[in-house]
Amino acid sequence: MPLAEQNLTLDAGPFQVRVRSSDPSFLDTLGFFYRGCVRHDGPHFVDFDIRIKRPRGLRRWLQPQVLFEIDALRPFEPQPAENAFPTYEWGLNWCIATSAHRYLMLHAGSVAFGDAGMILPGHPGSGKSTLSAALTLRGGRLLSDEFGLVRPESLELLAMPRGIPLKNTSSEAILEFDSAAPLGPTYPKTRKGRVRHLRPDALSVAQQQRTATPRWLVFPRYLAGATENLAPLDKSEAFRQLAFNCFNYKLLGETAFRAVAQIVRQTQCFTFTYSRLDRAVVQLMDLAQATGPAAHGSPR
Amino acid sequence: MSLPIPLPVADLERRVWRRPGPVPVWQGEPGEGALFDPLSGETHFLGELPALIVSVLDDHWASRGTLVERIAGPVALEQQAEAQILAALVSLEAAELVESQSPETE
Numbered sequence: 301m302p303l304a305e306q307n308l309t310l311d312a313g314p315f316q317v318r319v320r321s322s323d324p325s326f327l328d329t330l331g332f333f334y335r336g337c338v339r340h341d342g343p344h345f346v347d348f349d350i351r352i353k354r355p356r357g358l359r360r361w362l363q364p365q366v367l368f369e370i371d372a373l374r375p376f377e378p379q380p381a382e383n384a385f386p387t388y389e390w391g392l393n394w395c396i397a398t399s400a401h402r403y404l405m406l407h408a409g410s411v412a413f414g415d416a417g418m419i420l421p422g423h424p425g426s427g428k429s430t431l432s433a434a435l436t437l438r439g440g441r442l443l444s445d446e447f448g449l450v451r452p453e454s455l456e457l458l459a460m461p462r463g464i465p466l467k468n469t470s471s472e473a474i475l476e477f478d479s480a481a482p483l484g485p486t487y488p489k490t491r492k493g494r495v496r497h498l499r500p501d502a503l504s505v506a507q508q509q510r511t512a513t514p515r516w517l518v519f520p521r522y523l524a525g526a527t528e529n530l531a532p533l534d535k536s537e538a539f540r541q542l543a544f545n546c547f548n549y550k551l552l553g554e555t556a557f558r559a560v561a562q563i564v565r566q567t568q569c570f571t572f573t574y575s576r577l578d579r580a581v582v583q584l585m586d587l588a589q590a591t592g593p594a595a596h597g598s599p600r
Numbered sequence: 601m602s603l604p605i606p607l608p609v610a611d612l613e614r615r616v617w618r619r620p621g622p623v624p625v626w627q628g629e630p631g632e633g634a635l636f637d638p639l640s641g642e643t644h645f646l647g648e649l650p651a652l653i654v655s656v657l658d659d660h661w662a663s664r665g666t667l668v669e670r671i672a673g674p675v676a677l678e679q680q681a682e683a684q685i686l687a688a689l690v691s692l693e694a695a696e697l698v699e700s701q702s703p704e705t706e
Binding site: 535536539540543549550553554557558561564565 | 625627628633634636638641643645
């Protein structure tokens with residue numbers, strides 16, 4: 301007997317997301333990742349109204365596909381049904397990136413130690429998601445692996461702890477780093493290659509309304525075989541690189557300029573080349589503990 | 601009014617310069633770091649001399665001599681230095697951060 305469409309509301313940091321689906325596999329995976337965020341009876345107002353559904357006709361059964369709908373619109377081509385969860389995750393990213401311009405949006409991982417935030421900007425392949433994942437497995441509080449969301453008027457870093465997509469060999473690197481890391485299903489054939497997600501830890505999810513103050517700006521670069529090297533970065537170059545890694549820099553104009561300038565001014569700025577995840581995490585944790593605000597107590 | 605390219609150096613030396621529009625926003629102190637131009641919405645990463653020129657120009661026309669005095673004080677600059685200032689002004693005009701006109705137009 302087919303499952304009735306479920307109507308769930310998720311807390312995703314500053315956003316409320318309605319998710320509707322009758323796909324049992326997708327709903328199971330959603331529960332695995334966001335059990336602590338899911339409500340069966342949510343508020344009437346939501347930021348994004350998303351539906352994950354099977355198309356009508358042959359593709360419902362033959363090489364089944366799944367559709368991503370946002371506010372009843374379909375911005376993407378149908379995807380293989382087995383990729384329903386990553387389709388939902390990337391679709392939600394798209395929704396945020398195209399509409400949440402009330403915030404400065406950095407293409408960055410962000411992890412907090414107490415109330416002090418470490419921003420890790422970088423393009424795909426830089427290792428920011430893998431580093432963010434590893435830092436949270438060692439006690440850092442996950443803010444985001446993809447969006448560094450900043451309130452421009454206060455420069456608070458917002459939390460939006462979600463599943464961290466680990467592409468291709470990154471999932472193996474995380475399991476080598478921590479064999480007990482809670483990873484979800486493997487999706488072998490997505491548009492970004494093989495993907496597996498790390499579930500956000502319960503404490504990061506519970507504290508997702510707690511903001512952080514940017515204290516460190518670390519531009520990571522994964523380079524196979526490299527010796528770990530954390531090097532101070534000139535403020536002018538840090539500005540240039542951070543602006544370049546800001547999704548909505550041009551759109552926000554002077555607001556973005558001033559916010560980026562202030563973030564650079566108030567943070568310690570570094571480039572960070574690494575190859576070994578275990579050594580990289582030790583070095584970044586040492587930085588956080590050695591130079592973090594004296595006021596913060598436990599790592600969380 | 602944008603410059604026709606190229607102008608003879610003698611013509612360039614006679615032109616007057618100014619920074620149009622609202623005061624730019626600097627990353628650091630005036631003349632330091634990146635610059636945001638509210639008129640165009642563009643962010644610029646200037647070298648030391650162009651940044652200095654933008655920081656000392658305002659919306660009043662100034663001759664090259666006046667500009668040199670603002671930058672260097674009442675000293676005589678070597679010909680090479682004056683040529684560098686002129687080249688910087690030309691590049692800043694191409695970036696629409698400053699504008700120039702013939703003094704006869706005033």
